[in-house]
Amino acid sequence: MRQETRTPENGYHGAECRGCGKALRGHPYYMGKPAYLPLDEGGGQAKVNHYGGFVCSYSCDYRAALRLEQDMPGHGGQARLTPPLSTQIARRWES
Ligand SMILES: [Zn+2]
Numbered sequence: 001m002r003q004e005t006r007t008p009e010n011g012y013h014g015a016e017c018r019g020c021g022k023a024l025r026g027h028p029y030y031m032g033k034p035a036y037l038p039l040d041e042g043g044g045q046a047k048v049n050h051y052g053g054f055v056c057s058y059s060c061d062y063r064a065a066l067r068l069e070q071d072m073p074g075h076g077g078q079a080r081l082t083p084p085l086s087t088q089i090a091r092r093w094e095s
Pocket of ligand 1: 019020021055057060
C-alpha cells in the first residue's frame with residue numbers, strides 16, 4: 001500500500017490523535033480548528049476527546065480519557081472509565 005507523505009502540502013500541519021499519536025490532517029488541537037483522518041482511513045473529521053484533543057477511534061478516545069483520569073489527583077490507579085463518561089464516549093462512536 002502506498003504510504004502518503006505527511007507534509008503541510010497535503011494537509012498535515014501537526015494535528016495528532018491523543019490516543020495513539022497518529023498524524024491527522026489539520027492543525028494542532030489548541031488552534032481550535034477541526035482535524036481530519038488520513039485519506040486512506042476515510043478522511044472524515046476527527047472527533048474530540050472529552051478532556052480535549054483529537055482522537056481517531058473509540059479505543060483511542062477511551063484510552064486518552066482514561067489516561068487523563070489516572071493522572072488526576074484522587075483517581076490514581078483506576079483501571080477503567082465509569083459512567084457517565086464511559087457512556088458518553090461509547091455514544092459518540094455509535095452509528
Ligand atoms: Zn488514534
